[in-house]
Amino acid sequence: MHDLVIRGGRVITATDDYVADVAVQGERIAAVGEDLRGEEIIDAEGLYVLPGAIDGHVHMRTERAHDVYDDDARTGSIAAAFGGVTTIIDQAQVPLGTTLRKGLEQRLEELRPCLIDYGVHVNLREPSRERAAEIPAIVNMGFPSIKLFMNYDGYALPDAIIFAAMQEVAAANGLAIVHAENREIIDELTRQNLAAGRTGPRWHLSARPGALEGEAIHRALALANVAGARCLIFHVSAAEGVREIRAARTRGQEVYGEVCAHHALLDAAALADPLRGSALVLSPPLRGERDRDALWGGLADHSLDIVSTDHGPRRRARDAAGTLYTPPGTSGIEVRLALIHTYGVTAGRLSLNRWVDVCCSRPAQVHGLHRKGQIRPGFDADLVLFDPQRELTVSAERLHSNIDHSTYEGFALRGFPVSTISRGELIVDHGELLGEAGRGRLLARGYDHATAATPAAAPVSR
Amino acid sequence: MHDLVIRGGRVITATDDYVADVAVQGERIAAVGEDLRGEEIIDAEGLYVLPGAIDGHVHMRTERAHDVYDDDARTGSIAAAFGGVTTIIDQAQVPLGTTLRKGLEQRLEELRPCLIDYGVHVNLREPSRERAAEIPAIVNMGFPSIKLFMNYDGYALPDAIIFAAMQEVAAANGLAIVHAENREIIDELTRQNLAAGRTGPRWHLSARPGALEGEAIHRALALANVAGARCLIFHVSAAEGVREIRAARTRGQEVYGEVCAHHALLDAAALADPLRGSALVLSPPLRGERDRDALWGGLADHSLDIVSTDHGPRRRARDAAGTLYTPPGTSGIEVRLALIHTYGVTAGRLSLNRWVDVCCSRPAQVHGLHRKGQIRPGFDADLVLFDPQRELTVSAERLHSNIDHSTYEGFALRGFPVSTISRGELIVDHGELLGEAGRGRLLARGYDHATAATPAAAPVSR
């Protein structure tokens, strides 16, 4: 007699698709089988049972470049849970002059109100070898993923420091995460735009051609290759970026690629909207159809690995002249799973299994989460019941973020989570919040144990 | 309380690797979990628990080209079970002038003594469109895999008939299996060899250059492509064959490739052995190191799918002059799983998961076996307990085939099955035969239900 049994759902994982009961004992999955008996029963007939979704790229009330995002750990994690997310990984943007450990601890303090489990990437901002030398200790504390920026004042590191940091990451068996943009040339093109009076959102993309993203990614991967570091490229946005990741992978390098939902779904033309366009002045920028095709293609053929949100939205504000505008930042944490189901699976770009893989399973592997992302005895009982038939339209009012608009306002969705279970506890059910903020647990991560699935072959069509 | 619980083994599948109990109820897997309770318990600590191996290419006492193989359904299936095999697929070589149905039924009669479950590929030998038109009925009876020969007198079909048969296969949603060799040119080169007095085993390969295998496979795949048929190439042996399959796959065609153990493990030089060489005069032929590297590489990178044996051995005989020789044919059914573990996994060519995939899981998908090949509730309780530490050397005396030698005589093995469970029944245990010949069941196969795993991504190294 197990504590809880999810009965009769269609269990979908990165590789499987079958009907079974899932039994939970305490916080873990105890069994997957037929006719399992439980003290409590949840009827999942007609629903998909998925591993809890993981969003490996979020910013809960972080400050960055003068922005303070308006979702904090509490509101953001509640929105996440409504969207089927059971784990988020935030970032500690360690201030200059602060040790990585202290910066991490401060950030951990801010994340305590989390409803769901969480991890933290640690961002090396200080361009010094001494600070980089702190990396192994951080990795060994269970924070293996070190974020390195190639762009943004106050964040970008010189290549030599990126390289030295990657060497530290490699020595400690961690993961180098890179925000890859060619800062120097973007700045130069921006300077030229300004000098020529070319200002406004529509010139944003012109200073960030895809060829430069290809350059920055190739450079990051070359450095990681020489350093011997496992490397994840955040928010790949351009066809040239996909090309370089695929090429490095083909040469045998251990490299991963992340796609953010907005790059896969929105076009640069959206910047023209007077009210909403200002929110979409992002780096890397929104691009065109050819690039979006490359991103979906890369996810489908396993050249890219995971879909995240870079969730970090802001409430609308008025500018000096009193005009309402939307500060830069994207929301998405509550709708990602449904968006990728709708525009990935329903649209024929991804298989059902691959959808679960890029949203739920593969992020666990890439981010070193040993007990997440699978529906298998011994794993955390993080589960989502997803109704594939439910149809709705995105609007900020329905969502649970602390913001007054949505990046995906008006997008039609097909399928949505109905219940979210975190370590055996039903925290969201049919639109009702049942879990308590602060119950989320900090996750130790790493690559020392067996976390990786071997690739299976292409499906035999039916 | 389940009927049987395999306790504490290391469950290894094509994608997973974890410690758990596996519970069996009746003939099926009922649950995978922790602390499962069973009437009967098998302690698997320290052992691998694998899905039962599947050998999709065997000949039990079939006549072909004047050969009568010396293992029959009983002896061959017993040898199989000792080697961890729980399903075999034999072939009905339907005689000329006989309907496919009648030929199939005769063959089914001969397979009744099987200890383990079995299926049958149906071989279209008669070069007529009328005979080919019987294919859909056969597919719909649960025999979706139609074998088509491009070589051998009495077996080879003209391309037009192969194409027409593929169209029938496509219409019925079956699988065209092709023995792909360029018969005309092989015959021509053989004729030239004979005319020049170049006879004997060592000239065998010279008449079968790899470029001709590439030709035959490309042709078979082009025909399958135009016909719209799913296609499996049997016993790929040459680098050029791997190249053509990989290229077609990259173009999006649904094509599969099989490797036979002997092509992956033996060199053409073996034909020089006076006593044993005559057994190895095979078509396609044994080749060289470059070809073997291509086969292992193709298995590792998913360009090829499955490893089989083409098991069809013969006892030694004396020729007219009274000299002992070994008639052509390979054994291997009892050692394949261990051979691929030893020379694939231990040698660093395949991962543990991929070993299980090519021997156990992928054959189930490719051959349309819905309830085989996975350790998952609802699937048949076909399980192997494999001791990865056991070391032994192949010799015919230890094996259970009805023959007096072994193709792999003297090969060192690392790891061997200790127990084999077929549909919940322990049929072989620690060297003892417990199951009864004839208990095996004929399997209906097909592609109408969900059988296929979606590919997962490359592993995150530890």
Next chain:
Amino acid sequence: MHDLVIRGGRVITATDDYVADVAVQGERIAAVGEDLRGEEIIDAEGLYVLPGAIDGHVHMRTERAHDVYDDDARTGSIAAAFGGVTTIIDQAQVPLGTTLRKGLEQRLEELRPCLIDYGVHVNLREPSRERAAEIPAIVNMGFPSIKLFMNYDGYALPDAIIFAAMQEVAAANGLAIVHAENREIIDELTRQNLAAGRTGPRWHLSARPGALEGEAIHRALALANVAGARCLIFHVSAAEGVREIRAARTRGQEVYGEVCAHHALLDAAALADPLRGSALVLSPPLRGERDRDALWGGLADHSLDIVSTDHGPRRRARDAAGTLYTPPGTSGIEVRLALIHTYGVTAGRLSLNRWVDVCCSRPAQVHGLHRKGQIRPGFDADLVLFDPQRELTVSAERLHSNIDHSTYEGFALRGFPVSTISRGELIVDHGELLGEAGRGRLLARGYDHATAATPAAAPVSR
């Protein structure tokens, strides 16, 4: 003082483009230089001076499959000369039961009235090794190119004979030319079309999918590879064909590809024309835009080598019901050079140099014509003066073939030859025929002397 000097033209070859005088002494080019002095002077200012064009694929009043083409050696070679062609290569379709030598000699007799120089490909039609064994003698007589058909009743050879013939070609250092189509499957698809009542020109293409051309070409090249024979594929028509030639070339095989003008310029939709469509029921068939793009791309990137015409037109006729129709066959010998200039160079698909290469220089190399195709001292003084500004529209009345229509009726042309010089003799000048039929000379061909240009690099743009 030279016999003749072409003064001040823009000399364009496969690799050069410069203004110079070209001096002729007797039948040869004596010098290229400045201020050359001649007894006779032709002013070429404003004109291109090209090596005489070569059409390596024509049929002058050949019978084939019940067709008798309506241009004979006299009319066809006159039309050729007006189009800037100074060499043609016809075919000896040696009848069954006749030795290659005798068949060749009969054909040579028929070609005597040629105005320009000519060669002959010898077609092995008889499916016998004995006949194939005559090949080396033919090659050594100066006829190195042996034509082998994979399609057409009475022409197609079994693969074994094609292979044996290629071995003979290889031994004699000749060239195997292949008409590559998969006859068996085309026949099968045609049979199925007929059985289903799908008749008429529009079903012609449906029985000849591009994948089958890819198959036939791959097969031909595999056989040539094993035989060790240099190989030219005639009239490549499908993207799949280009793909296979490019792949073989990349693997280092010595293979060449020919494009016929109609495949590069006409669409399968043209078959719908009631009067003209019947002329275009060709094998290989006219195809679609994707295929034409592949042909032009293959010519541009050197995956394909030469452009020919397969010139073999027929006059209009009346069918049994008295309706006028156009029997199958294409004209083109008089307009090819201008067509490729217009739709290749002017349309931006080929450079000026590459146009000259595929029409004039490369055919000389591929067909073993040692003294043709270059403007260089010692080479035959075969020269065309081409006015790149002249504009005209193709119509049968303006042309010199013995037919009453043109395959390219209504095509706009930009650029046309104004004078044609053959071995130093001005044979066509400003629309006037000056040469005498019968002056053409039979050319000995072969590969024993230095004929090949080494590839130069990509151009440095200006």
Next chain:
Amino acid sequence: MHDLVIRGGRVITATDDYVADVAVQGERIAAVGEDLRGEEIIDAEGLYVLPGAIDGHVHMRTERAHDVYDDDARTGSIAAAFGGVTTIIDQAQVPLGTTLRKGLEQRLEELRPCLIDYGVHVNLREPSRERAAEIPAIVNMGFPSIKLFMNYDGYALPDAIIFAAMQEVAAANGLAIVHAENREIIDELTRQNLAAGRTGPRWHLSARPGALEGEAIHRALALANVAGARCLIFHVSAAEGVREIRAARTRGQEVYGEVCAHHALLDAAALADPLRGSALVLSPPLRGERDRDALWGGLADHSLDIVSTDHGPRRRARDAAGTLYTPPGTSGIEVRLALIHTYGVTAGRLSLNRWVDVCCSRPAQVHGLHRKGQIRPGFDADLVLFDPQRELTVSAERLHSNIDHSTYEGFALRGFPVSTISRGELIVDHGELLGEAGRGRLLARGYDHATAATPAAAPVSR
């Protein structure tokens, strides 16, 4: 009656190979033909007649990084002429604080003693947009090639300035030449080597892995691509560098690659020689066999374009302790043509035509020399008579550089120039210097006229 006729030589160009007379009138080639008559006759029977070789990368007594090379314009150009070189391109390393024009003029002054014709690349050293803005004027003066360093203190430019300079180059239709190395990471690795006590020549390569050259080249090409500039990568040394150039070229970018003779011929192991190793501490470094194979392969398949020397040798010197050593720098200007003939053509890596192409013709195209590099009427009469049979061994005594050793000491040579003609004047003949220093002329270069050969196809083997 021409001024001079080279009679009966074997004229070899990038695309041709035939016996002819070459007539010279004044400084130009007047005609190529048979039986040309001249006031003066040079008998070239048995010799190759080549276009004068061009060395596009030399340093005659330049200072760079504290080195003063020991060949000056006079001695270096005399050595060049003995080696069949008729044009060199030196570099103006414009000092900081000096306008490009002034720096160029100073350098031109120093080059006046040249025996042969010369050009100058202008090096932008000052990292300022203002200095970069001077580029168009320099290009328009006939100096289209702007050298940009990514490495070396006092030479390396920030990426933004490289990019801005490339934009200026693009606007003026010039050529950006890049010394591509990843300075930051090389410095970091060097720092780490030093910190770990790893000093000496053998650690030189360890700080310059090929992957970093791939990185730097990819970055340079990405910047050139965005800027729209034609780009030449100097001294490609690593397989990864060849790979990136080939990839960019395949994507359609106008990029060229140079190989320096020492990278193609010497191994990193040579640094171990106590006396000579110190001369070979070069950047990019000498590497291994895999890299040399990639360089030869890139030249052969047209992924790389030209072979130069980076000639800039120094006489032996004594260090503080009085020990004789060889300061860094390579000689080679006198032996390049013979070395590439010996180790390229004779060794089977390059065809005869390709040898002439990479040493003589292609440099003219890449560097915008309109009247050099071809044997064609109107071109400068720069010609080399090369004896392919002559055998000798490289030793400094036989050579004409102002140094006391040779980079290729002891190398066997097959073939050597016997006579060198510059603009119609015989300046070196059978080991005797006939021309006068200072007769060389400064060459205006550019891309506005027709300079480019279109690629021809692969040769038809004989």
